[in-house]
Amino acid sequence: MKKGRKNIEIKMIYACVMLVFLIFLFVPLLKLMQQAFVENGSFTWSYFREILRESSFLKALKNSLLISFTCAFITTVLAFLLAYTIYYTNVPKIWKKLVNIIALLPMLLPTITYGFAIIYSFGKQGLLTRIFGHEVYMYGFPGLTLGYVIYTIPTAFMLIHNTMGYIDKKFGVVSKLMRDHPLANFQISVLRPLWGTLAASMIQSFFLSFTDFGIPASVGGKVNTIAGVLYQEMLGSIPDFNRGAVVAMVMLMPSIISIVILKWLERYNIRYNKISNIELEKNRVRDGVFMGISAGIMAAMLSIFAVIFVVPFVEEWPYRLNFTVEHFTAVFQDPNLLGVYTNSLFVAVLAAVFGVLISYGAALVTARSTLNEKLKSVIEGIALVINTIPGMVLGIAFLLTFTGTNFQGTFFILIICDIVHYFSTPYLMMKNSLLKMNASWETTAILMGDTWMKTIVRVVTPNALGTILEVFSYYFVNAMVTISAVIFLAGAHTMVITTKIKELQYYNKFNEVFVLSLLILAANIIAKYLFQWLAYKEKMK
Amino acid sequence: MLKLENITKSYDGVPILENMNLDIQDGEIVSILGPSGCGKTTLLNLILGITEADSGKIIYNGEDMTHLPMEKRGFNIVFQDYALFPNLNVYRNITYGLKNKPGISTKEEVEELIDLLGLREHLTKRIEQLSGGQKQRAALARTMVMKPKILLLDEPLSALDGVIKESIKDRIKTIAKEYHLTTIIVTHDPEEALTLSDRVMILNDGGIAQFGRPEEIIHQPKNAFVEKFILNQLRIKRNNIFTLFGETTAVEKNRKAVLVS
Numbered sequence: 001m002k003k004g005r006k007n008i009e010i011k012m013i014y015a016c017v018m019l020v021f022l023i024f025l026f027v028p029l030l031k032l033m034q035q036a037f038v039e040n041g042s043f044t045w046s047y048f049r050e051i052l053r054e055s056s057f058l059k060a061l062k063n064s065l066l067i068s069f070t071c072a073f074i075t076t077v078l079a080f081l082l083a084y085t086i087y088y089t090n091v092p093k094i095w096k097k098l099v100n101i102i103a104l105l106p107m108l109l110p111t112i113t114y115g116f117a118i119i120y121s122f123g124k125q126g127l128l129t130r131i132f133g134h135e136v137y138m139y140g141f142p143g144l145t146l147g148y149v150i151y152t153i154p155t156a157f158m159l160i161h162n163t164m165g166y167i168d169k170k171f172g173v174v175s176k177l178m179r180d181h182p183l184a185n186f187q188i189s190v191l192r193p194l195w196g197t198l199a200a201s202m203i204q205s206f207f208l209s210f211t212d213f214g215i216p217a218s219v220g221g222k223v224n225t226i227a228g229v230l231y232q233e234m235l236g237s238i239p240d241f242n243r244g245a246v247v248a249m250v251m252l253m254p255s256i257i258s259i260v261i262l263k264w265l266e267r268y269n270i271r272y273n274k275i276s277n278i279e280l281e282k283n284r285v286r287d288g289v290f291m292g293i294s295a296g297i298m299a300a301m302l303s304i305f306a307v308i309f310v311v312p313f314v315e316e317w318p319y320r321l322n323f324t325v326e327h328f329t330a331v332f333q334d335p336n337l338l339g340v341y342t343n344s345l346f347v348a349v350l351a352a353v354f355g356v357l358i359s360y361g362a363a364l365v366t367a368r369s370t371l372n373e374k375l376k377s378v379i380e381g382i383a384l385v386i387n388t389i390p391g392m393v394l395g396i397a398f399l400l401t402f403t404g405t406n407f408q409g410t411f412f413i414l415i416i417c418d419i420v421h422y423f424s425t426p427y428l429m430m431k432n433s434l435l436k437m438n439a440s441w442e443t444t445a446i447l448m449g450d451t452w453m454k455t456i457v458r459v460v461t462p463n464a465l466g467t468i469l470e471v472f473s474y475y476f477v478n479a480m481v482t483i484s485a486v487i488f489l490a491g492a493h494t495m496v497i498t499t500k501i502k503e504l505q506y507y508n509k510f511n512e513v514f515v516l517s518l519l520i521l522a523a524n525i526i527a528k529y530l531f532q533w534l535a536y537k538e539k540m541k
Numbered sequence: 542m543l544k545l546e547n548i549t550k551s552y553d554g555v556p557i558l559e560n561m562n563l564d565i566q567d568g569e570i571v572s573i574l575g576p577s578g579c580g581k582t583t584l585l586n587l588i589l590g591i592t593e594a595d596s597g598k599i600i601y602n603g604e605d606m607t608h609l610p611m612e613k614r615g616f617n618i619v620f621q622d623y624a625l626f627p628n629l630n631v632y633r634n635i636t637y638g639l640k641n642k643p644g645i646s647t648k649e650e651v652e653e654l655i656d657l658l659g660l661r662e663h664l665t666k667r668i669e670q671l672s673g674g675q676k677q678r679a680a681l682a683r684t685m686v687m688k689p690k691i692l693l694l695d696e697p698l699s700a701l702d703g704v705i706k707e708s709i710k711d712r713i714k715t716i717a718k719e720y721h722l723t724t725i726i727v728t729h730d731p732e733e734a735l736t737l738s739d740r741v742m743i744l745n746d747g748g749i750a751q752f753g754r755p756e757e758i759i760h761q762p763k764n765a766f767v768e769k770f771i772l773n774q775l776r777i778k779r780n781n782i783f784t785l786f787g788e789t790t791a792v793e794k795n796r797k798a799v800l801v802s
Binding site: 438440441443444445446447448449450454458459462463 | 642
């Protein structure tokens with residue numbers, strides 16, 4: 001039977017995908033729960049009770065919640081202003097392009113780098129302190145908030161920018177013709193259609209801040225966060241895996257809640273079929289004001305990053321300020337550091353290659369096969385569950401599960417952790433792209449004598465190439481910058497840049513930190529824009 | 542000859558086709574006409590082999606095809622949205638099947654098809670550069686290269702406008718006659734069905750309302766459904782056209798006919 005043949009291949013793909021997630025998602029999560037809830041073979045709340053009674057833990061939890069909320073609010077407002085500048089003002093096109101690029105820039109660097117950049121900008125000898133002659137104390141709350149805001153702006157901006165493009169701009173014209181007050185106009189034609197997305201942006205920003213490890217590791221100072229507590233429990237002076245598992249579960253809770261709310265908010269999203277464009281009214285004052293606002297936001301972001309470009313190029317910050325490339329040559333001559341860089345590239349490339357394969361395979365099953373709907377919904381469920389699991393939690397689950405096995409301290413474990421951790425977005429990108437394709441291709445091709453596999457190779461894959469390239473670059477960039485997913489897994493021989501930066505921090509080797517950060521940035525810029533360009537060319541072809 | 546015997550098909554307990562019997566002669570153009578949800582696409586899928594009947598038989602030239610998989614039946618289809626492959630140009634779309642079955646059409650036969658369907662000047666174009674009619678012709682050529690025993694066309698004209706429709710109609714007729722090809726067309730448009738085919742099968746409520754030559758259907762509608770939904774529609778169309786051309790007598794004459802019915 002034709003159906004039988006077709007299903008053999010798709011079932012094999014399905015089985016492979018399931019196997020990967022069984023071993024590298026479900027088993028580790030079960031192991032984590034076991035550590036948190038099982039004592040001497042029976043269920044217990046004792047680890048939970050013990051930790052929840054500690055005031056230091058509660059303090060850290062409170063800090064995390066408070067800072068993450070603050071950041072979520074600030075980020076959403078800023079991202080909204082940037083997106084508004086793009087869609088609702090007549091600032092020059094080139095300016096809009098600039099806003100687009102700079103708002104997404106922080107994605108290309110690890111969070112731990114922003115933290116150090118903040119210190120080097122605002123500290124006693126900081127770049128900005130020296131320029132403005134005034135020191136701002138940044139350790140703790142202010143630095144954490146600023147760091148999280150920078151970290152989450154790209155995500156919030158992308159979300160808002162996306163929806164805003166689809167808002168029917170004619171709402172505003174109609175509202176004006178109906179003689180609405182400008183505020184009422186703004187409310188009905190911009191805020192209302194955007195409501196769900198603004199909430200989603202807040203929640204995403206909250207989730208990212210709450211679970212990030214890089215920023216508190218660098219700029220946290222005496223203010224402890226839940227990510228810091230987790231790190232201490234697992235890799236501190238007295239590691240306690242049971243307590244670590246409990247903290248991880250606590251970190252999981254808000255994540256799960258936020259994803260559930262996000263899922264629920266999805267139904268409030270408006271989806272129009274095409275981007276609506278309408279000529280905006282001339283209004284010099286409006287354009288000027290928003291140009292000023294966006295310039296301010298961008299300048300603030302760039303000024304913090306400036307230090308990354310300055311410090312490694314001078315002899316000895318802040319005392320000898322002559323230009324030099326010696327720090328770069330030193331890194332390149334240090335086989336250890338150079339090895340760390342090639343490790344990072346190696347992990348990122350392989351995570352991208354296999355990440356593409358697994359997300360493409362999973363998407364083929366759900367979008368282009370006649371497999372049972374229940375089996376398909378398992379994949380959807382996996383994508384959803386992964387969305388709720390912070391990188392640190394997954395990392396700990398891996399640590400608990402694979403310590404003592406052959407996987408411990410291998411590149412394989414880093415790569416698979418990256419692949420699982422970042423699976424959701426690539427999967428959805430692939431699925432959407434495959435769903436948009438003509439549903440009759442496979443039938444037509446089979447009638448032309450193709451097997452199912454042949455059709456996938458000859459027709460479906462070439463037409464999905466643009467998305468495949470985008471997914472590749474998504475995996476690559478994220479694998480390059482992630483620290484939370486790999487901090488518990490990188491061994492002596494499998495050190496990647498982000499974990500190395502954490503180590504260099506102990507020795508105050510900040511020149512190296514910034515040089516390595518620039519190397520990450522360079523690789524990511526190349527990967528991102530090269531693949532974007534390739535994908536664009538592919539779509540234009 | 543294609544023969545359907547007592548075909549029954551239901552989805553989730555809802556019967557779509559019930560005890561359907563049907564004979565289609567070699568080289569005949571048959572249209573399956575009916576409103577949406579009448580089961581015409583299901584019938585097409587059953588003949589093609591995408592879906593299997595709950596009971597009944599599909600026999601082609603004496604051979605039982607009921608359980609034969611789609612690709613072994615030797616029938617072929619042009620889908621409503623053409624399903625052309627955008628990563629390949631027109632020529633490579635047309636010759637797609639030759640990679641799998643190299644000898645199925647000779648070079649000359651392919652060239653002849655290209656000329657017959659007027660695709661010569663479009664061969665190196667990308668799919669999205671083609672107009673709707675050109676896409677339809679390219680898809681038709683691609684299918685014809687496979688030398689189908691039966692050609693199935695799913696709403697071949699619905700995505701096309703005015704003049705193109707008429708020219709594609711002619712091409713389909715030419716192809717069917719030239720290759721003595723059994724052609725089954727699914728459509729919801731009575732005008733299309735009645736002007737394009739040798740016989741028309743009108744489906745309603747999972748059964749055949751009438752199956753006959755176009756003139757039989759026009760002059761001897763078998764039941765109220767054919768009269769009300771098929772003929773009435775054509776009369777209204779005709780009256781509008783007559784009105785446009787100022788031929789009032791015909792309009793008057795037909796208005797009476799409509800009122801009587």
